[in-house]
Amino acid sequence: MIKASFEHIKNSKIGEFSLKVDFELTSADFVAITGKSGAGKTSLLRVLAGLESVQAGRISGNNQIWVDTQNGEFAAPQKRAIGYVSQGYDLFPNMSGLENLQFAQIQKENLLVDELIDMMEMKDFVNKRIHQLSGGQQQRIALARALIRRPELLLLDEPLSALDKELRLKLQSYLAKIHEQYQLTTMIVTHDISEIRNLANKVMVLSEGRCSEFVNAEDYLMNFKSRTDLSLKILDKEMASDIPILVLETAGDPLRIMVTIRQWELIKIGEDFNFKAETHE
Amino acid sequence: MFWQPLFLSLKLAFFTTVALLIIAIPLSYWLSKSKSRLKPILEAVVSLPLVLPPTVIGFYFLVMFGQSSSLGSFLSDTIGLELIFSFQGLVFASIIYSMPFMVHPIQAGLSSLPSGLEEASWVLGRSKLQTLLKVLLPNIKASILTGIVLSFAHTVGEFGVVLMIGGNIPGVTEVASIAIYKEVESMNYSMANKYSAILLAFAFIVLFFVYASNRRASKTYWK
Numbered sequence: 286m287i288k289a290s291f292e293h294i295k296n297s298k299i300g301e302f303s304l305k306v307d308f309e310l311t312s313a314d315f316v317a318i319t320g321k322s323g324a325g326k327t328s329l330l331r332v333l334a335g336l337e338s339v340q341a342g343r344i345s346g347n348n349q350i351w352v353d354t355q356n357g358e359f360a361a362p363q364k365r366a367i368g369y370v371s372q373g374y375d376l377f378p379n380m381s382g383l384e385n386l387q388f389a390q391i392q393k394e395n396l397l398v399d400e401l402i403d404m405m406e407m408k409d410f411v412n413k414r415i416h417q418l419s420g421g422q423q424q425r426i427a428l429a430r431a432l433i434r435r436p437e438l439l440l441l442d443e444p445l446s447a448l449d450k451e452l453r454l455k456l457q458s459y460l461a462k463i464h465e466q467y468q469l470t471t472m473i474v475t476h477d478i479s480e481i482r483n484l485a486n487k488v489m490v491l492s493e494g495r496c497s498e499f500v501n502a503e504d505y506l507m508n509f510k511s512r513t514d515l516s517l518k519i520l521d522k523e524m525a526s527d528i529p530i531l532v533l534e535t536a537g538d539p540l541r542i543m544v545t546i547r548q549w550e551l552i553k554i555g556e557d558f559n560f561k562a563e564t565h566e
Numbered sequence: 567m568f569w570q571p572l573f574l575s576l577k578l579a580f581f582t583t584v585a586l587l588i589i590a591i592p593l594s595y596w597l598s599k600s601k602s603r604l605k606p607i608l609e610a611v612v613s614l615p616l617v618l619p620p621t622v623i624g625f626y627f628l629v630m631f632g633q634s635s636s637l638g639s640f641l642s643d644t645i646g647l648e649l650i651f652s653f654q655g656l657v658f659a660s661i662i663y664s665m666p667f668m669v670h671p672i673q674a675g676l677s678s679l680p681s682g683l684e685e686a687s688w689v690l691g692r693s694k695l696q697t698l699l700k701v702l703l704p705n706i707k708a709s710i711l712t713g714i715v716l717s718f719a720h721t722v723g724e725f726g727v728v729l730m731i732g733g734n735i736p737g738v739t740e741v742a743s744i745a746i747y748k749e750v751e752s753m754n755y756s757m758a759n760k761y762s763a764i765l766l767a768f769a770f771i772v773l774f775f776v777y778a779s780n781r782r783a784s785k786t787y788w789k
Contacts, residue, residue: 336688336689362688363688368689377686379701389690
């Protein structure tokens with residue numbers, strides 16, 4: 286059981302940002318965290334992992350207190366039973382894939398390492414150096430490495446966002462298998478509706494540092510057609526027969542939408558495009 | 567007798583480099599991570615030898631550790647440590663004089679690593695010391711090698727500081743650069759030329775080695 290109720294205040298170049306949440310999760314929960322960029326999704330994971338501190342509140346995992354600001358308690362990341370996969374994977378380039386996995390072993394028992402290598406089909410490349418691996422292979426090593434310590438909470442920060450559709454679906458199946466086999470609370474930051482559909486049983490929507498919704502995934506998907514705010518990355522801009530078109534990144538094929546010429550001129554490739562949409566599930 | 571100053575230079579450079587490596591790793595780590603207000607002060611102190619004439623460092627070293635100073639006489643009386651006109655004094659002064667050549671490359675190497683590497687190691691249960699030794703330092707091998715080679719070479723090439731605090735006692739403080747000066751003073755250009763040619767070749771080989779190994783290291787990890 287993971288319980289968190291805290292306020293985290295961060296000062297950045299664009300001003301003060303406050304993240305305030307309150308939730309409880311069981312080992313059966315697979316939570317998709319979604320929201321616009323800057324809503325506090327990564328900060329939430331970093332606070333839970335102990336990489337950022339909170340100003341007020343309490344966080345506990347399986348009856349062990351990780352943070353209690355009233356009593357001045359703060360457990361360092363090393364003391365929390367957490368697996369964390371960041372957007373960039375952060376694999377150690379001086380080691381091979383296998384050495385990355387072994388680095389996470391506190392006790393020298395290879396059972397879990399071997400089990401994960403089998404489960405995630407990594408035998409063919411696990412002995413290669415990190416720079417010799419593809420994005421999907423690195424992702425699998427990072428995921429397996431996060432599981433070696435047998436965490437109670439697995440935190441995944443958009444781990445599949447850089448991969449192509451086919452690989453995403455394959456890795457989604459690994460994630461589902463891991464969640465089922467090890468029964469560990471999992472939180473994944475995602476913008477991808479297929480990840481929510483295939484993996485999550487709950488959805489947390491963050492908006493400007495606040496949890497605007499925390500609902501069952503089924504309810505979220507049922508109501509998805511009425512969802513209005515979407516934020517997708519702009520892959521390209523085209524002018525088709527004088528019609529300004531934006532090419533947006535989605536889980537599947539890129540989405541092409543027509544915009545005004547003024548929007549087309551102002552918008553830059555690589556930025557997120559926020560727009561209102563009605564999608565039917 | 568010909569090889570003695572060269573041997574002494576290498577011995578001085580070896581002890582200085584080993585001591586500097588031990589000091590510079592924690593210092594560089596702190597400088598690369600700290601947001602303390604003391605950081606710019608410490609950075610300025612470490613970099614002073616880059617801009618100060620060696621004679622200034624030598625002079626203050628004499629003032630601080632000479633027999634007439636309270637610190638110098640205290641060290642001499644209590645633990646018998648003489649830092650003026652002695653080999654250990656040369657090592658101590660060389661550590662300060664070559665400090666930036668070790669600290670700067672290691673600090674730059676540590677600063678260039680993504681912060682996520684360190685955090686990933688912590689989340690995997692590894693302490694800060696284990697993270698430093700097993701993750702951070704192995705990933706900045708080229709920077710460490712640069713620091714070692716530059717500190718070693720810079721110490722071999724020291725002159726002003728050595729002359730000020732060590733004098734030219736044969737077998738004790740007369741290193742190669744001092745020997746060249748002494749030979750030139752005695753108009754013995756042939757001997758000065760031999761020492762100079764050896765130091766010139768040494769400096770070139772060392773710098774060639776640094777650039778070649780940095781090129782290879784940058785090809786290995788960060789593709």
